[in-house]
Amino acid sequence: MNALKRHRLLTRIWASDSGWKRCFTTVSHTDLGRMFLGMAFFYFAVGGVLAMLIRAQLASPDAAFMGPDIYNQVFTMHGTMMMFLFAIPAFEGLAVYLLPKMLGARDLAFPRLTAYGFWCYTFGGFMMLTSMLVGLAPDGGWFMYPPLTGPAASPGVNTDVWLLGVTFVEISAICAAVELCVSILKFRAPGMSLDKMPIFVWYALVTALMILTAFPPLILGSILLELERAIGLPFFDAALGGDSLLWQHLFWLFGHPEVYIIFLPAAGLISTIIPVMSRTSLLGHGWVVASVVALAFLSFGLWVHHMFATGIPHMGVAFFSAASTLVAVPTAVQVFAWIGTMWHGRPQLQMPMLYILGFFATFVIGGLTGVMLAIVPFDWQAHDTAFVTAHLHYVLFGGFVFPVLAGLYYYAPLVTGRRRFFRIGEYAFGLVFIGFHGTFFAMHWVGLLGQRRRIYTYDADTGWELINLISSIGGFVLAIGLAMVLLDLALNAIVAIRGKRNPWRSGTLEWSMMLPPSAYNFASLPRVTSREPLADIPDLPTRLARGEGYLAVPRDGRREMLTVSTTHAHPESLVVYPGNTALPILMAAVTGSFFLSLLFKIYWFTPFAVLAVAALAWRWVWGLGSQTDEEDQEIGFGETVPHAMQTDRSQGWWGSVFLMVADATLFGSLIFGYAFLWTIAPNWPPPQWLAFSVWEPLIGVAGAAVAIIAARQTPRPMQRRSGTTTGMPHLLPTWQSLLGLSALAAAFIGLLLRTPLPTEHAYGAVLCVISAFGLFHALLAILMLVFLVFRIRRGFISSRRRSEVEIVKLWINYAALIGVVCLVLILSPVLFT
Amino acid sequence: MRDLLRILIAPLIWLAAFSAVYALQGFGCAAGLNEAIFVGMSFLRAMLILAWVLTIATLVGIFYWLERTAPRLPWTSAISRITACVAMVAAIWSLFPVTFTSICN
Ligand code: HEM
Ligand SMILES: [Cu+2]
Numbered sequence: 039m040n041a042l043k044r045h046r047l048l049t050r051i052w053a054s055d056s057g058w059k060r061c062f063t064t065v066s067h068t069d070l071g072r073m074f075l076g077m078a079f080f081y082f083a084v085g086g087v088l089a090m091l092i093r094a095q096l097a098s099p100d101a102a103f104m105g106p107d108i109y110n111q112v113f114t115m116h117g118t119m120m121m122f123l124f125a126i127p128a129f130e131g132l133a134v135y136l137l138p139k140m141l142g143a144r145d146l147a148f149p150r151l152t153a154y155g156f157w158c159y160t161f162g163g164f165m166m167l168t169s170m171l172v173g174l175a176p177d178g179g180w181f182m183y184p185p186l187t188g189p190a191a192s193p194g195v196n197t198d199v200w201l202l203g204v205t206f207v208e209i210s211a212i213c214a215a216v217e218l219c220v221s222i223l224k225f226r227a228p229g230m231s232l233d234k235m236p237i238f239v240w241y242a243l244v245t246a247l248m249i250l251t252a253f254p255p256l257i258l259g260s261i262l263l264e265l266e267r268a269i270g271l272p273f274f275d276a277a278l279g280g281d282s283l284l285w286q287h288l289f290w291l292f293g294h295p296e297v298y299i300i301f302l303p304a305a306g307l308i309s310t311i312i313p314v315m316s317r318t319s320l321l322g323h324g325w326v327v328a329s330v331v332a333l334a335f336l337s338f339g340l341w342v343h344h345m346f347a348t349g350i351p352h353m354g355v356a357f358f359s360a361a362s363t364l365v366a367v368p369t370a371v372q373v374f375a376w377i378g379t380m381w382h383g384r385p386q387l388q389m390p391m392l393y394i395l396g397f398f399a400t401f402v403i404g405g406l407t408g409v410m411l412a413i414v415p416f417d418w419q420a421h422d423t424a425f426v427t428a429h430l431h432y433v434l435f436g437g438f439v440f441p442v443l444a445g446l447y448y449y450a451p452l453v454t455g456r457r458r459f460f461r462i463g464e465y466a467f468g469l470v471f472i473g474f475h476g477t478f479f480a481m482h483w484v485g486l487l488g489q490r491r492r493i494y495t496y497d498a499d500t501g502w503e504l505i506n507l508i509s510s511i512g513g514f515v516l517a518i519g520l521a522m523v524l525l526d527l528a529l530n531a532i533v534a535i536r537g538k539r540n541p542w543r544s545g546t547l548e549w550s551m552m553l554p555p556s557a558y559n560f561a562s563l564p565r566v567t568s569r570e571p572l573a574d575i576p577d578l579p580t581r582l583a584r585g586e587g588y589l590a591v592p593r594d595g596r597r598e599m600l601t602v603s604t605t606h607a608h609p610e611s612l613v614v615y616p617g618n619t620a621l622p623i624l625m626a627a628v629t630g631s632f633f634l635s636l637l638f639k640i641y642w643f644t645p646f647a648v649l650a651v652a653a654l655a656w657r658w659v660w661g662l663g664s665q666t667d668e669e670d671q672e673i674g675f676g677e678t679v680p681h682a683m684q685t686d687r688s689q690g691w692w693g694s695v696f697l698m699v700a701d702a703t704l705f706g707s708l709i710f711g712y713a714f715l716w717t718i719a720p721n722w723p724p725p726q727w728l729a730f731s732v733w734e735p736l737i738g739v740a741g742a743a744v745a746i747i748a749a750r751q752t753p754r755p756m757q758r759r760s761g762t763t764t765g766m767p768h769l770l771p772t773w774q775s776l777l778g779l780s781a782l783a784a785a786f787i788g789l790l791l792r793t794p795l796p797t798e799h800a801y802g803a804v805l806c807v808i809s810a811f812g813l814f815h816a817l818l819a820i821l822m823l824v825f826l827v828f829r830i831r832r833g834f835i836s837s838r839r840r841s842e843v844e845i846v847k848l849w850i851n852y853a854a855l856i857g858v859v860c861l862v863l864i865l866s867p868v869l870f871t
Numbered sequence: 872m873r874d875l876l877r878i879l880i881a882p883l884i885w886l887a888a889f890s891a892v893y894a895l896q897g898f899g900c901a902a903g904l905n906e907a908i909f910v911g912m913s914f915l916r917a918m919l920i921l922a923w924v925l926t927i928a929t930l931v932g933i934f935y936w937l938e939r940t941a942p943r944l945p946w947t948s949a950i951s952r953i954t955a956c957v958a959m960v961a962a963i964w965s966l967f968p969v970t971f972t973s974i975c976n
Contacts (some may be wrong), residue, residue: 223872223875231944232874232875232944232946232947233944233946233947324946324949324950324953325953327950328878328949328950328953328954328957329953331878331879331882331950331954332882332953332954332957334882335882335883335885335886335957335958335961336882336957336961338886339885339886339889339890339961339965351896351900351973351974351975351976352972352973352974352976353896353968353969353972353973353974353975354893354896355972356968356972357889357892357893357965357966357968360964360965360967360968361889361961361964361965364960364961364964364965367957368957604872604874604875605872605873605874605875605943605944606943606944713894713897713898714897717897717898717900717901717902718897718901
């Protein structure tokens with residue numbers, strides 16, 4: 039088979055639908071990455087327009103352009119959009135687009151999940167955008183502190199839009215994070231051991247792990263606050279045993295890591311671009327990897343530094359102040375690695391480098407003002423002033439927008455396949471740089487003079503007038519600059535001449551493909567032997583096109599990919615991807631109807647939405663697998679691997695594990711909240727404790743034990759090559775597990791019915807949530823077991839095709855474990871009261 | 872996977888210990904352990920210092936284990952050594968306030 043024929047065949051297999059259907063049914067990471075980025079930049083533009091409105095209002099004293107109500111909505115939506123609808127999705131888009139290409143893969147682990155995440159983001163974003171157009175946008179600031187956002191002070195729908203909309207959008211972040219973790223660990227080109235992964239991949243892996251552990255506290259907080267607003271469970275109401283500080287803890291438990299979730303991908307781009315632009319390799323590669331890991335962990339121990347002004351004990355302040363000073367170290371290690379790399383090499387001042395220099399100038403200032411704010415007495419002075427706003431923009435704009443613009447210029451030739459021709463970009467950069475510093479340098483100053491943040495206007499004799507005017511003029515220069523950047527990129531994408539492959543002469547795999555990339559990325563998968571395969575084998579692209587790699591022969595019209603072992607990347611199994619489908623958008627629409635029913639308080643509809651989601655999820659997984667055993671498959675180089683559905687640890691199993699990491703973090707946050715209210719909140723003890731009964735723990739724990747033991751009885755897989763027996767597994771253990779889990783569920787229903795006064799004290803409210811959490815997991819596992827029964831009946835499961843059995847087993851064990859912990863949490867304190 | 876865990880384990884222990892000590896401080900104050908006296912200092916402070924020392928001891932143990940056993944990829948050992956050092960420094964420095972600041976106010 040020659041290269042052209044292979045190209046035609048693969049294209050037919052991998053191509054998205056043509057015409058208008060394409061964008062609704064595509065599951066290709068190339069398409070979806072572009073869609074993610076496009077949508078993210080749309081929100082960047084909307085957020086930017088809002089920023090211009092803010093600056094217009096503040097340009098002069100006593101401005102009558104906006105009243106306080108509108109102003110509150112505008113700055114809240116500006117912050118919310120920039121953080122949740124621009125920065126995070128921009129990372130997701132970059133990662134979704136780039137990772138398979140860097141890893142030498144044909145797609146991500148779960149293509150339909152990528153699409154589902156994109157549509158959740160899109161619909162959730164539209165929900166918030168619409169609220170703004172009708173004047174009902176959230177108005178409590180981007181961190182939504184109760185009691186301001188509680189039912190008494192904000193009775194309108196505005197706050198609900200934020201809580202539900204952001205949670206809806208966060209589904210996409212969790213999906214993307216699970217997907218990226220599994221893709222990075224299992225979907226690499228053979229031979230790409232951990233030490234040979236491109237540096238950006240390390241950043242993306244750490245960022246994805248951080249999303250899995252940082253977003254759950256926020257999701258939990260949003261659920262609790264929405265419950266308080268919707269049905270009066272008083273988690274944050276101090277009069278009823280709640281505490282508004284609990285929100286601050288949950289929010290910043292998310293919020294501080296969030297800053298690094300935004301910064302790390304940007305730093306990853308810098309670590310990728312600087313070596314290439316300097317014609318050398320990254321100095322201190324290992325140190326950089328270690329410092330990224332260190333940064334991620336340290337960033338979880340800082341959250342209380344946002345709460346220094348709330349009157350917490352000295353020791354707490356000291357812990358978090360000390361930890362805050364530490365993060366400077368790994369950040370500095372990276373900065374020195376970058377400077378050293380440039381020193382070592384021969385930097386060329388191309389467009390991407392220009393933005394990286396802009397990053398350096400800006401980020402260093404942001405870091406310095408950050409250290410100032412970490413000093414507690416200074417923080418007490420500057421808290422809630424424009425100084426903080428200036429600091430956060432130096433970090434966010436300097437640390438994210440500049441590097442991302444560098445990345446866009448760097449990767450534009452790959453995405454569009456064209457060479458930059460129009461030179462508007464250099465001027466645009468000048469305007470962006472000057473405009474940015476004009477706007478925000480001034481804001482430090484006026485903040486130190488006492489201007490608070492979030493004020494809609496100020497008097498004429500404050501002495502702030504001129505500074506604010508300068509800041510606003512800077513803002514408009516910045517906006518013009520950014521518009522020119524977009525114009526430059528768009529013009530060059532549409533009309534510039536075709537470029538040649540690998541224009542920057544990089545050594546990593548993403549540059550070894552056709553320009554613009556084909557639907558299948560690699561005609562055959564490379565066998566990787568170093569960190570820069572393309573530098574070692576300059577004719578790698580032609581070799582891959584000729585089929586000198588893995589999976590060179592298109593088979594049966596199936597979309598094939600390999601999974602590899604985590605550390606050494608030895609081929610492990612063959613994955614067949616599902617094809618184009620509208621299921622993801624449908625699923626996202628139904629998920630959206632769930633959130634809308636809550637928003638409009640049409641609660642009778644909510645259960646139907648949940649059922650519809652479950653039904654679609656059933657459809658989703660039902661289409662996978664096969665009813666016959668498959669022989670081990672040839673993958674090239676004389677190697678064979680089993681089909682993924684005939685292994686114990688399929689990609690679905692790994693995906694479940696990472697989803698459980700997120701779920702367990704949410705559970706941990708819930709336990710934290712319970713303990714926090716119990717020990718810190720005023721107005722405890724509650725008027726009435728739960729009465730102890732032996733029945734629920736007895737039934738529940740026994741049920742959990744039966745479920746786990748029965749699940750273990752499902753037979754172990756037969757040895758791989760031991761013939762073709764396809765006996766149907768026994769159903770008995772499945773029924774036993776089902777019975778056990780039902781008992782567990784019954785125990786929680788019993789507890790829910792007995793919980794004392796959930797709307798009158800936070801104690802009862804928390805017990806309800808814990809019971810509901812346990813019940814939800816039991817029901818989820820039950821649903822999976824029922825699914826498994828049907829799969830066994832229909833012959834999808836055999837002693838060789840048992841990946842689904844392993845996944846369900848994992849969930850049974852998890853649900854049982856969670857259930858028992860819930861029971862202990864609910865009942866053990868009762869013994870002591 | 873093992874290699875990845877070797878890189879992550881020490882910072883993970885720091886994070887767990889950091890959270891646990893913070894929780895201990897909160898619980899201790901709520902339970903009035905600060906008023907009880909133990910060898911001339913508050914009982915709560917004694918417990919906090921003990922927790923601090925235990926954290927450091929655990930990390931020393933981890934360090935020992937990392938040095939004694941070999942990872943699958945030689946590359947990992949350099950990385951895990953750095954992250955273990957970071958965790959150690961973080962444990963000593965960020966929990967050091969247990970020795971001197973006022974605990975419950
Ligand atoms: C395009 C240029 C930008 C300008 C001119 C700008 C301007 C402003 C101004 C003046 C405020 C203060 C509002 C007030 O306190 O009254 C603000 C708040 C904020 N901005 Fe920006 N901004 C820009 C870009 C960004 C970006 C890129 C991000 C994040 C990635 C961001 C995130 C935020 C956040 C989180 C707040 C706080 C909102 C709140 O107080 O609830 N901004 N911005
Ligand atoms: Cu912070």
